[in-house]
Amino acid sequence: MIRVGVDFGGTKIEAAVLDGEGGFLSRRRVATPPGYEAAIEAVCELVAQVEAEAGGGGGPVGVGGPGSVSPATGLLRNSNSTMLNGRPLPADLETALGRPVRYANDANCLALSEAADGAGVGADPLFAVIVGTGCGGGLAAGGRLVSGANAIAGEWGHTPLPWSTADEHPGPACWCGRRGCLETWLCGPAFSRDHREATGRTLAPTDIAEAARAGDPxxxxxxxxxxxxxxxxxxxxxxxxxPEAIVLGGGVSNIPELYERLPAAIAPYVFTDRWAARIAPARWGDSSGVRGAAWLWDAAG
Known part of the structure; x- marks a missing residue:
């Protein structure tokens, strides 16, 4: 049995075909084109290419992307790729591909991938985090997704920064219309903004980490x-x-110091006398999303 997955991102679209054991049979990625219709067309072209390379296909497709589908309307909502909000993306993909499509938030796909055969194998529950151009989260329990009654489980990026200090309140304006959301503090652009406001220098998160290693105050x-x-x-x-394990994905997750420092930094804020959890980078890196999408038809929650 082969599985087809698509990672529909704001900067790239990736499609892949997995074999029954989760190995890649084929994979391709392109830059996300501007415009909704062009992006749908790009998905169709990629799926056709990877299926031709894998020598099979034609079955249902799993798609991971930003935001989630409203159970009330069937339209996409909560996407930081705002061109997708209010669109019937899964239905439009089904029409364009001519086959069933199952859609899930990209952080949910990360959680599913890493719970299946990644850094979170055996963890119950597993919380997966994306800290990249945005800030998302996904929850898996018993190897299956937990999407919640309203399909928003894991959306920690649009909760406020807890235990905020006076100078952190009310926080930066968020695209969702509120202020101080975790996304406005933790996504890659927010990390760069904070450094620029403090030092006057604009650096990418990994460059900030490199400068810190070199001793830059x-x-x-x-x-x-x-x-x-x-x-x-x-x-x-x-x-x-x-959670038993926390898996980080996205560009900021490539900073190794996070895994060294986070356990001691988290523990004082947790309501317990002794806290421990596994904290690790995604085993499959930026391909975890497409892998999780491919597994959606097997492990939907």
Whole structure:
């Protein structure tokens, strides 16, 4: 049995075909074209290409992307790729591909992929985090997705930064219309913004980390603020779902110091006398999303 998955991202679209054991038979990616119709066409072209390379296909397709489908309207909502909001994306993909499509939030796909055969194997529950151009989360329990009654389980990125200090309140404006959401503190552009506001220099998150390793005082301070904010956000999740493992994906997850420093930074905020959880980068990196999408027809929750 082969499985087809699509990772529909704001900057790239990736399609892949997996074999029954989860190995890649084929995979391709392209930059996400501007415009809704052009992006749908790109998905169709990629699926046709990877199926031709894999020598089979034609079955249902799993798609991971930003936002989630409203159970009330069937339209996409809560996407930081705002061109998708209010669109019947899964239905339009089904029409264009001529086959059934199952859609899930990209962080849910990360959670499913890493629970199936990644850094979170055996963890119950598993919380997966995307800290990249946005900030999302997904929850898996018993190897299956937990999507929730309203299909918003895991959406920690649009909860406020907990235990905020006076200078953090009310927080930056968020595209969702509120202020101080975790996304405005923890996504990659937010990390860069915080460093720029403190030092006057614009650096990518991984460059801030590199400068901190070299002993740059401004970068050291920026890293400390980021780790503390990420720890506070994750501690809130730990107080609610108490995950056995936390898996990080997205560009910021490529900073190794996070895994060294987060356990000690999270523990003081968790409502317990002793706290432990596995914290690891996604085993499959930026291909976890497409892998999780391919598994959607097997492990939907």
């Amino acid at each position: 401004g970068a050291v301070a920026s890293m400390a603020r980021y780790v503390d904010r990420l720890a506070r956000g994750l501690a809130m999740v730990c107080n609610i779902v108490d």
